[in-house]
Amino acid sequence: MxxxxxxxxxxxxxxxxxxxxxxxxxxxxxxxxxxxxxxxxxxxxxxxxxxxxxxxxxxxxxxxxxxxxxxxxxxxxxxxxxxxxxxxxxxxxxxxxxxxxxxxxxxxxxxxxxxxxxxxxxxxxxxxxxxxxxxEGRFYTLQSDAGKFTKPADVCGKTLAVSKKTDYYEQVQKYDKQHCAGAGKSAVKLLPTDSGSAARLQLEQGRADVAVQGAENLAYFEKQDAGKYESVLGPLKSxxxxxxxxxxxxxxxxxxxxxxxxxxxxxxxxxxxxxxxxxxxxxxxxxxxxxx
Structure with missing residues (x-):
């Protein structure tokens, strides 16, 4: 500390x-x-x-x-x-x-x-x-669901929670255009929240399949609650x-x-x-x- x-x-x-x-x-x-x-x-x-x-x-x-x-x-x-x-x-x-x-x-x-x-x-x-x-923004989900996200297209059609107050919100929209909606696949279902903690809550309560937050935050959460979340896919643009x-x-x-x-x-x-x-x-x- x-x-x-x-x-x-x-x-x-x-x-x-x-x-x-x-x-x-x-x-x-x-x-x-x-x-x-x-x-x-x-x-x-x-x-x-x-x-x-x-x-x-x-x-x-x-x-x-x-x-x-x-x-x-x-x-x-x-x-x-x-x-x-x-x-x-x-x-x-x-x-x-x-x-x-x-x-x-x-x-x-x-x-x-x-x-x-x-x-x-x-x-x-x-x-x-x-x-x-x-x-770096990172995709993450509950550890039990990590195996469902192994390639970019796996996010297509899924509900993704992300704070609308962060730059990750815009980055996820660009990601959708590149890998999902813009590539002829099902669009990412964006679930905007007021904060990163609110996005995690959506994930925990089953309202979202995956979420995005900074790598620094995820490292902290791993120390606080080991084994609950897991990063998936590659990082977003730094x-x-x-x-x-x-x-x-x-x-x-x-x-x-x-x-x-x-x-x-x-x-x-x-x-x-x-x-x-x-x-x-x-x-x-x-x-x-x-x-x-």
Missing amino acids: PDISCARRALRPVPALAVGTVLLTSACGGTSASTSSDSDLPAAVAQSGTLRVGMSPDFPPMEYLDEKTQSIVGVDVKLVNALGRKLGVKVKIVQQSFDQLLNSVQTGRVDIVMSGLSDTAERQKTVDFVDYFAS TPFGIVVKKGDSKMSGAILKAMKALVKDGTYKKILTGGGMDYAVTTPVLNGTKD
């Missing part, structure tokens, strides 16, 4: 996430030295010595509330703590609902967002991204998660990109991802890497 023992404030999950903050000092959980000077950061952040980070802790294992401590933990929490150390600032996590994240960085409520948010060409119209994680920065704020995006590259160089970045079983997600940090 990620170590954020310096995070003291208890936050309890509610149906609609309340806004709260958790202050994580840059000295907590590691010895990676700062590589940035004040001139690397926007003046307001350099003067305050604090980086405000928008995060929606409902996306395990990237960010979620620990059941025992009710502290925000996860891969993104570890990464942003390491990022804060490189920048020489404290990290203050601002807990928000997923729907608030983009607007929050656009309006200056937070300095950046780091919450498993995909870099897309559409989103780049209003914000900038420093890509740091190569996410889509990078990005650290979100206000559009055109080259000072901030430049500082974040420089610090992320430093974490790659000293091995901290790879250690965090591989430690969580996410070797597939290792990538080279880049600004606005998605082009289409």
Whole structure:
């Protein structure tokens, strides 16, 4: 479990996430030295010595509330703590609902967002991204049904649950055009849900035959409930998660990109991802890497 023992404030999950903050000092959980000077950061952040980070802790294992401590933990929490150390600032996590994240960085409520948010060409119209994680969508089903899905056409005509708030929803539609409806076979019966957890519930209750979610989520569920689910078929096209920065704020995006590259160089970045079983997600940090 990620170590954020310096995070003291208890936050309890509610149906609609309340806004709260958790202050994580840059000295907590590691010895990676700062590589940035004040001139690397926007003046307001350099003067305050604090980086405000928008995060929606409902996306395990990237960010979620620990059941025992009710502290925000996860891969993104570890990464942003390491990022804060490189920048020489404290990290203050601002807990928000997923729907608030983009607007929050656009309006200056937070300095950046780091919450498993995909870099897309559409989103780049209003914000900038420093890509740091190569996410993959995966088909999965109950382990007892895994043998029914061995080739792409096996999804045709089946009911597939997927969160309509994710990029996987659009990817599944493209998959249907390529392998099913667009290839003269029965169309995939899409069952859109409000979240990944809702899609899993549809699968568990027999309303869906198969579902799609990020590989990182499935790895977490396997640890929590071994043998219940099983990934099938090949992964969907990789889509990078990005650290979100206000559009055109080259000072901030430049500082974040420089610090992320430093974490790659000293091995901290790879250690965090591989430690969580996410070797597939290792990538080279880049600004606005998605082009289409």
